[in-house]
Amino acid sequence: MSDSINTNARRVRVSRIALYAILLLAVLFYLLPLIVMLLTSVKSMADIRAGNLISWPQEFLLDAWVKAWSSACTGVSCEGVGSFFWNSFQITLPAVLISTFLGALNGYVLTKWKFRGSDIFFGLMLFGCFIPFQVVILPMAQTLGWLGLANTTTGLVFVHIVYGMAFTTLFFRNFYVSVPTELVSAAKIDGAGFFTIFWRIILPLSTPIFVVCIIWQFTQVWNDFLFGVVFSGGDTQPITVALNNLVNSSTGVKEYNVDMAAAMIAALPTLVVYVLAGKYFVRGLTAGAVKG
Amino acid sequence: MATLEISSVKKNYGKVEVLKGIDLSINDGEFLILVGPSGCGKSTLMNSIAGLEDVSSGDIHIGGTNVTGLAPKDRDIAMVFQSYALYPSMTVRGNISFALEIRKVPKGEREAEVERVADLLQISHLLDRKPSELSGGQRQRVAMGRALARHPKIYLFDEPLSNLDAKLRVEMRTEIKKLHQRLKTTIVYVTHDQIEAMTLADRIAVMKDGEVQQFGTPQQIYDDPANMFVAGFMGSPAMNFLTCTLECIDDCYGLSVTTSDEERYFLPLQHGDSSLQEWIGKEVILGIRPEQITHVIPHKQEESSVARFTAKVAVAEPTGPDTLVLINLNGQEVDCRVHPMEEKPAGSDMEFMVDMSKAVLFDPKTEKRLL
Numbered sequence: 001m002s003d004s005i006n007t008n009a010r011r012v013r014v015s016r017i018a019l020y021a022i023l024l025l026a027v028l029f030y031l032l033p034l035i036v037m038l039l040t041s042v043k044s045m046a047d048i049r050a051g052n053l054i055s056w057p058q059e060f061l062l063d064a065w066v067k068a069w070s071s072a073c074t075g076v077s078c079e080g081v082g083s084f085f086w087n088s089f090q091i092t093l094p095a096v097l098i099s100t101f102l103g104a105l106n107g108y109v110l111t112k113w114k115f116r117g118s119d120i121f122f123g124l125m126l127f128g129c130f131i132p133f134q135v136v137i138l139p140m141a142q143t144l145g146w147l148g149l150a151n152t153t154t155g156l157v158f159v160h161i162v163y164g165m166a167f168t169t170l171f172f173r174n175f176y177v178s179v180p181t182e183l184v185s186a187a188k189i190d191g192a193g194f195f196t197i198f199w200r201i202i203l204p205l206s207t208p209i210f211v212v213c214i215i216w217q218f219t220q221v222w223n224d225f226l227f228g229v230v231f232s233g234g235d236t237q238p239i240t241v242a243l244n245n246l247v248n249s250s251t252g253v254k255e256y257n258v259d260m261a262a263a264m265i266a267a268l269p270t271l272v273v274y275v276l277a278g279k280y281f282v283r284g285l286t287a288g289a290v291k292g
Numbered sequence: 293m294a295t296l297e298i299s300s301v302k303k304n305y306g307k308v309e310v311l312k313g314i315d316l317s318i319n320d321g322e323f324l325i326l327v328g329p330s331g332c333g334k335s336t337l338m339n340s341i342a343g344l345e346d347v348s349s350g351d352i353h354i355g356g357t358n359v360t361g362l363a364p365k366d367r368d369i370a371m372v373f374q375s376y377a378l379y380p381s382m383t384v385r386g387n388i389s390f391a392l393e394i395r396k397v398p399k400g401e402r403e404a405e406v407e408r409v410a411d412l413l414q415i416s417h418l419l420d421r422k423p424s425e426l427s428g429g430q431r432q433r434v435a436m437g438r439a440l441a442r443h444p445k446i447y448l449f450d451e452p453l454s455n456l457d458a459k460l461r462v463e464m465r466t467e468i469k470k471l472h473q474r475l476k477t478t479i480v481y482v483t484h485d486q487i488e489a490m491t492l493a494d495r496i497a498v499m500k501d502g503e504v505q506q507f508g509t510p511q512q513i514y515d516d517p518a519n520m521f522v523a524g525f526m527g528s529p530a531m532n533f534l535t536c537t538l539e540c541i542d543d544c545y546g547l548s549v550t551t552s553d554e555e556r557y558f559l560p561l562q563h564g565d566s567s568l569q570e571w572i573g574k575e576v577i578l579g580i581r582p583e584q585i586t587h588v589i590p591h592k593q594e595e596s597s598v599a600r601f602t603a604k605v606a607v608a609e610p611t612g613p614d615t616l617v618l619i620n621l622n623g624q625e626v627d628c629r630v631h632p633m634e635e636k637p638a639g640s641d642m643e644f645m646v647d648m649s650k651a652v653l654f655d656p657k658t659e660k661r662l663l
Contacts, residue, residue, distance in 0.1 A: 180377060182373045183377050183379065186377040188365060189344075189364045189371050190391035191365040191391055191394040192365075192390075196394065200379075200390075201381070204380075204381030205381060
């Protein structure tokens with residue numbers, strides 16, 4: 001009797017060890033690119049030439065990071081990616097906040113203030129999620145020209161808001177479907193109007209879906225390259241475009257350590273957002289998806 | 293507090309008629325209950341009174357004012373929802389004072405009003421909690437508190453007790469009745485529970501398929517149902533419906549029934565008159581409530597409305613205060629309510645008496661009242 005319990009326990013322990021070993025391997029495999037990038041970015045050029053891709057650095061140097069930030073050449077100018085990093089913030093913050101807010105408003109209307117044809121309206125809006133970036137480039141360039149927003153940060157923000165709204169509307173609409181409509185009825189009887197109900201009743205319930213939406217939009221807008229390269233002027237380019245320019249403008253030697261450091265700088269904000277709010281992301285997604 | 297008048301209100305969803313011309317009116321301070329099976333239109337009617345849904349035609353007057361085209365907030369009503377619909381992000385205090393805040397009532401008055409309502413409903417100790425920290429019964433009280441916080445003309449209750457467990461439901465039912473007696477407010481209350489309807493209402497409107505089947509006091513509805521639907525819906529256990537043939541013996545109208553032992557009995561009708569002439573020899577439906585078929589009560593058995601018969605007990609179900617005995621008449625099951633002391637075990641013969649004074653007759657085709 002106790003023998004069988006013992007063997008059983010041992011079998012469980014062995015399978016546990018095997019499981020964790022496999023998981024550990026998988027983690028290593030997925031982390032490998034990041035490790036290579038980090039290691040390369042702190043090596044000196046001599047170090048890179050001497051060793052192989054995953055060899056340990058001879059000494060840890062932050063020179064490449066400093067150069068990438070402030071003095072690496074991106075095309076003709078040699079001022080690093082620092083200023084473009086701030087450009088990206090100037091583009092991303094308003095684009096994310098405005099598109100998320102509009103998505104919340106759309107979702108509120110499409111679920112709690114339904115009008116004739118509102119479901120068709122939502123269906124058509126969903127098309128926006130399936131349209132590839134490339135399709136909208138030409139018409140959007142023309143529109144921005146008419147609006148006098150060509151090659152400006154405002155113009156690029158506008159493009160991101162329009163393109164992002166389909167997704168944010170989808171998120172909020174699906175979340176608000178599960179918010180009981182009786183809440184809105186009760187507020188109407190209490191005398192509250194359209195915006196009062198939105199501010200006082202609906203928005204305070206929306207934290208999880210706001211987190212999801214902000215993470216999603218932040219990642220999309222920050223990582224965007226195509227809209228950035230097409231619609232922004234030289235000084236207002238986002239960091240993704242600058243990174244591309246930095247990697248492509250070589251002056252004789254290919255400085256892998258600087259390239260890697262610049263890439264890390266470009267990826268840092270999205271990494272931070274995920275680390276800080278990642279658990280809300282999963283929670284919020286399921287909160288929207290599962291009714292009740 | 294105010295009167296409520298609903299005149300020929302209709303509501304269509306596309307081609308589906310949900311309300312087919314409703315006429316109801318109640319006086320100041322009356323408790324109106326809309327009762328009916330699900331899908332009968334009672335909630336739609338309630339939402340139309342509240343202004344949450346527009347009516348297709350007809351008028352609604354509250355306190356003499358035509359409110360048909362007005363928004364909910366301009367109708368001066370308060371509503372308690374089935375799901376309570378408490379604002380999750382606000383405390384109980386916030387929930388109760390929200391409507392006052394929207395209506396720009398000064399802070400001092402608001403606080404006084406919250407205190408008054410909280411005292412009335414005994415929820416003062418809960419004022420700083422969020423709805424998620426309350427039990428079902430507490431949430432129900434808060435929902436009522438929110439409605440009571442203003443002094444609207446009419447209170448609307450949409451199945452407010454249906455999410456509570458059985459015991460709490462009975463308690464809250466009594467509380468609502470007490471509250472109404474104290475505040476003398478006009479209340480419209482939707483329920484599908486006929487006991488709630490009987491116990492609470494001054495007037496009941498029994499609804500089915502978007503029409504009011506009968507509108508009257510609880511006792512009228514119970515004793516004098518307009519048709520088979522109302523008779524069957526109100527009362528638990530339900531009224532017995534017995535298909536039998538109308539006969540006339542020596543100018544006395546009555547019905548003959550046959551027990552499972554092939555014994556024939558004649559049940560004389562109390563109020564039979566010549567209007568029943570054309571039904572002699574035809575099948576009619578006798579409606580008789582279980583409490584009118586009892587064991588033989590000595591001091592009653594000599595009354596003229598009483599008939600006696602012996603039948604075999606098929607099933608006996610004790611409920612405590614009395615026992616429900618199932619017998620067979622004309623091949624149909626009939627519920628009788630007897631005193632537990634007089635109860636006979638299943639399979640044995642038992643003597644019953646029927647009080648025919650409250651018996652009713654229905655047309656088997658139209659299901660309308662004949663007598």
